[in-house]
Amino acid sequence: xxxxxxxxxxxxxxxxxxxxxxxxxxxxxxxxxxxxxxxxxxxxxxxxxxxxxxxxxxxxxxxxxxxxxxxxxxxxxxxxxxxxxxxxxxxxxxxxxxxxxxxxxxxxxxxxxxxxxxxxxxxxxxxxxxxxxxxxxxxxxxxxxxxxxxxxxxxxxxxxxxxxxxxxxxxxxxxxxxxxxxxxxxxxxxxxxxxxxxxxxxxxxxxxxxxxxxxxxxxxxxxxxxxxxxxxxxxxxxxxxxxxxxxxxxxxxxxxxxxxxxxxxxxxxxxxxxxxxxxxxxxxxxxxxxxxxxxx
Amino acid sequence: xxxxxxxxxxxxxxxxxxxxxxxxxxxxxxxxxxxxxxxxxxxxxxxxxxxxxxxxxxxxxxxxxxxxxxxxxxxxxxxxxxxxxxxxxxxxxxxxxxxxxxxxxxxxxxxxxxxxxxxxxxxxxxxxxxxxxxxxxxxxxxxxxxxxxxxxxxxxxxxxxxxxxxxxxxxxxxxxxxxxxxxxxxxxxxxxxxxxxxxxxxxxxxxxxxxxxxxxxxxxxxxxxxxxxxxxxxxxxxx
Numbered sequence: 001x002x003x004x005x006x007x008x009x010x011x012x013x014x015x016x017x018x019x020x021x022x023x024x025x026x027x028x029x030x031x032x033x034x035x036x037x038x039x040x041x042x043x044x045x046x047x048x049x050x051x052x053x054x055x056x057x058x059x060x061x062x063x064x065x066x067x068x069x070x071x072x073x074x075x076x077x078x079x080x081x082x083x084x085x086x087x088x089x090x091x092x093x094x095x096x097x098x099x100x101x102x103x104x105x106x107x108x109x110x111x112x113x114x115x116x117x118x119x120x121x122x123x124x125x126x127x128x129x130x131x132x133x134x135x136x137x138x139x140x141x142x143x144x145x146x147x148x149x150x151x152x153x154x155x156x157x158x159x160x161x162x163x164x165x166x167x168x169x170x171x172x173x174x175x176x177x178x179x180x181x182x183x184x185x186x187x188x189x190x191x192x193x194x195x196x197x198x199x200x201x202x203x204x205x206x207x208x209x210x211x212x213x214x215x216x217x218x219x220x221x222x223x224x225x226x227x228x229x230x231x232x233x234x235x236x237x238x239x240x241x242x243x244x245x246x247x248x249x250x251x252x253x254x255x256x257x258x259x260x261x262x263x264x265x266x267x268x269x270x271x272x273x274x275x276x277x278x279x280x281x282x283x284x285x286x287x288x289x290x291x292x293x294x295x296x
Numbered sequence: 297x298x299x300x301x302x303x304x305x306x307x308x309x310x311x312x313x314x315x316x317x318x319x320x321x322x323x324x325x326x327x328x329x330x331x332x333x334x335x336x337x338x339x340x341x342x343x344x345x346x347x348x349x350x351x352x353x354x355x356x357x358x359x360x361x362x363x364x365x366x367x368x369x370x371x372x373x374x375x376x377x378x379x380x381x382x383x384x385x386x387x388x389x390x391x392x393x394x395x396x397x398x399x400x401x402x403x404x405x406x407x408x409x410x411x412x413x414x415x416x417x418x419x420x421x422x423x424x425x426x427x428x429x430x431x432x433x434x435x436x437x438x439x440x441x442x443x444x445x446x447x448x449x450x451x452x453x454x455x456x457x458x459x460x461x462x463x464x465x466x467x468x469x470x471x472x473x474x475x476x477x478x479x480x481x482x483x484x485x486x487x488x489x490x491x492x493x494x495x496x497x498x499x500x501x502x503x504x505x506x507x508x509x510x511x512x513x514x515x516x517x518x519x520x521x522x523x524x525x526x527x528x529x530x531x532x533x534x535x
Contacts (some may be wrong), residue, residue, distance in 0.1 A: 170398055173389065183349065184347060187401060
C-alpha cells in the first residue's frame, strides 16, 4: 500500500514534468532550439496565480486562465524579441541567449517579488476538491495528484489530436521535418514557431499551477530545477516526440519518487541522471525518438 | 503568350560566395524552359532565388507583372508559383495523403475543389494512389519524385519550378518523370526545369539557357542548342 502511494505521487510529479517537457520538446522539434527559459515561465505563471488566487481571492479556474494568458504573451514576446532575430544564427548563440533570458526572468522576479519564498495556496484545495480515500482509509490519494494526472492525460490527448488532425498541426509537423520545404508549401514558418511557443507557454502555466499546488513554496528559482528535470524527461523520451515527453516525464517522476522512498533522498537526482545515461547509451535517440533516414 | 517570369540581372550570394552573377532570363506563358549546367553552376541557387528561399542582393525577379524578389517564400507560392525542390524533400514522417494535403495548404476554396485535385493528381500519378496511406519515407526514389510533383500541383500552380527531377533515378524512371512533366505542361502549367540531364531536358523544352559558374553562357531554342557543337561536347557527351 505504501508502494502504491509512492507510485501515484511519482506519476503525479511525473505528469508535471511531462507538461513542462512538452514545451521543451515541441519548441525543439519545430524551432530546433532549446528554450532554457521555459522553466522560468512556469515560475512567472505561478506568481500570477499566487497573486490572483492567493492575493485577490479570484476563482481558481479564472486564476489559472489568467496565468495561461500571461504566460502565452510572455512566451511569444520572448520568441519575437530574443529568438527570432537569431533564426539564422549558430545554435550556440541561441542557446546562450536562452540561458540569458532565463536569468533575466529570475532576476526580474527577485526585484519585483523579493527572493523570499512565498507559501502558495493549493488551487486544487481552493476549488474544494477533497483527497480520495481507498481501501478503508489505508490509501489516500491527494486531490492534487488526481487533478495533475487527469490534466496531463487530457492535455496529451488534445495536443496529439491537434498536431495530427488540424491544418496548423500539419504545418508544425512540416516545419519540424523540413523548414525550407514547409515554406515552399506556403507555411509561414515564423507564425508556426510563434504558435509553438504560445502553446508551450500556456502548458507551462498549467504545470506551474499544479506543481505549486503539490509543493507549495514559490520563489524566483522555483522553475529552474523542474525545468531541468523536464528537459531531461524530454531527452529521455526522445526529444521532438510528444508521446516521448509524456513517457519520459512520467517515468522520471516515478523513478525519482521511488528512489527517494527506497534508496536515498540525497541520491534520487543522481539515480535519475544515471538512468538517463544508461538509456542514452543503449538508445541514443531516447525511448521514443525517431531515427530519420534521409533518402536522396 | 505573354512573359510570365522575368529574371533581371540578379546577383545572389551564399554567405561570402558570389554564386550567381548578373543572371537574366525569361519564361513565357505555356513554355517549358530549361536551365542546364554542371554541378555547382548555380542552378539550384537560381531556383531558390525565384521561390524566395534565398534573397538576391541586387536585380529583380518579376512574376506575372509583380516584383517578387523581396517577397517571402510562403507568400510567393500564393501567387501560383510552386517549386519541386532538389532532392524531392517530401515529408518522410507523413503519409502520401498528408504530403499532398500540405501541398494544398494555401488553398481556401473548399473541400470539394481540393478533393477534385486529389483525384486529378492520383489520376496523373496512379502509383501514389496505391500508396496513399504509406509514409513518404518508405517510398522509392521515383515515387518520392512523383509525390514531390503531385504535392506541388495540389496548390494549382500557374508555373512550376522543377529542380533536378531526374536526380538518382533509373533511365526508365527518368523517362516516366519527363513524360509527367510534359503532361503537366499540356494541362496549362508553365514549366522552368533545371537539369543536369541535358539530353532529356532539351528534348522536352522549348527554349534553354546554359548556366556556367554563375553566369548565362548561351541561350536559344532547345533544338538549336541540342545541335550546338559546344553544348554537345560539354553536356551531351559528344566527341
